[in-house]
Amino acid sequence: MKDIEDVFVTLKTGSNEAREKLPVHFGTTFRCVPHYGIYSDLEETIAGHRVLNALDDVTPAIVENHPDFTYYQHLQENGREGFSEEQVAQWSSAQSTEFGRDSPGWKLDKWKFLPLAEKALAAKPDAKWFVFMETDTYILWSNLLEWLSRFWSEYPYYIGVQMQIQETVFAYGGAGFILSNTALKMLVKKIKMNRRHYEDYTGDHWAGDCVLGKVVEDAGMHLQWSWPNLLAEHPNDMDFDEHFSSPTSQLWCHHVASYHHMLPEDIVQFYEFENKWRQMNGRTLRHKDVFRQYLLPQLATLQANWDNLSGEVRDEKSSLEECRSLCESEEDCVQFSIAGPTCKTSTVIKLGRRSHTSGMEVNSGWMMDRVHQFMDRMDASCWDEAWIDS
Structure with missing residues (x-):
């Protein structure tokens, strides 16, 4: 995959999940990725790989005074061991609400998106494409690179699964989203010009990917809608009969470049399937191939438990x-x-x-x-x- 040299990958995680969900990527989705950064709310080393602090450049007054950062301050001072087993258990079982998951780690997560845009550009300013993903995102790299080759990388592209909160249309973070070099430079310039404004905006919002989408919009760019090539779903949970644009335009025949909500064991299983597919077939993987070759063999007249x-x-x-x-x-x-x-x-x-x-x-x-x-x-x-x- 020669074109992978033109890509910088930013993987966003949190100390509450990194030890469980991060290591699987080093033997699967990141095996052929030469340029990447891993960012969390705690700097540490996991499985021999450095995890950087995504939030170390947030305005100190925000860190000191905003309630979202109470958890962060305690984490920096005491590490993850500074929280009781009861607290960790309570947060891991926290319910999702219309404004996201009710846990301090999740509330802190929204603050990472804009700093990571700056950090990604600083890490590899000559990359043609910047891919942003999470620990439960699965990227099919050969498919994604084939898709990106269809775009002119010097155009300000912002590519992702379309979502909307109020008036802002944005790329959903869990499915993975992509910015061209030009787009990221425009985004970072806008952040730097209005840093305190966007930090205040983040503090009043609940979804960091929407915050980033708003800054993209303010910078004069628009989202390149990408469903169903990028997906916010797990293949086991999908409706493969979905269509878009019109009843005759089906998901079934499109190529797939990402999935979401993938547990470590899911990532291993799908990675093995994808590798076998590439070895045995000359075609780019489509949703219908995933259904026939990955899901169908697991269906049965009766399945216990x-x-x-x-x-x-x-x-x-x-x-x-x-x-x-x-x-x-x-x-x-x-x-x-x-x-x-x-x-x-x-x-x-x-x-x-x-x-x-x-x-x-x-x-x-x-x-x-x-x-x-x-x-x-x-x-x-x-x-x-x-x-x-x-």
Whole structure:
């Protein structure tokens, strides 16, 4: 991958997750990445790799006085060992709200986006492309590089999965987003000219990727929408029947360049699959290939201790066979699950994951003949659209 030399990768993490989620990348997604920086809220070394402090250049008055930085100050003084097991357990199980996750590490995370833009440019000012990702982001590098080769790197590109908060359209951080060299220079110039304004704006906001999108907008640039080439989802949780722009424009036939919400074990499993695919096929990986070659072999008539994320509750006093029969009797039902006596069905095929529900066995099944019919229908519904690039 010669073009990878033109890329600088910024991986954003936090001390609350770095030890568990970071090491897997060094043997998988970062094996062929020569230029990268890892940034957190605590400077340390993990698996022999230096993790830098993303927040060491935030205006001292903000650090001293903003409540989001109380956690950060304690972390700098005492390290992660300065927090009790009860605190860590409470934060790890914190609920998500409409304004993000209710934990101090998550609230601090929004402050990292603008400093990381500056740090990335300073780290490799001659890079053509700057890729920003998180520890649960999976980048398919050969696909991404092929896609980026379609863009003129000297244009101010800001590329990512489109999201919107109020009037600001921005790139969702978890899916990974990309800035060209020109775009990053324009962004950093804007930050430096109005640093205190944007720090105050960050303090009043809740989503750092939206804050960065606002600065991009203020700098005169606009987002290059990139779904479904970049994705904010895990392949096990996706609806592969999604379309965009029009009912005839399907996700199914497009190439894929990223996934999100990937646990370390997911990253290893998908990395092995991607490598085998590249060795055995001359084609660039598409969503339909992921479904057929990665997900389909894991689907079965019945899977014990598995939750396939069927969402519609049909019967709360059902047996396994009754639940299966109910799904079988409805033409559009493609899968079912039963947890205790509760039967759920779905018209959308999803793999899901192993069930960890305490004290209650969850079993799942798929109507495999309908799964194959779905694949045939999807193949006939779209051409090989490839990339979003305009």
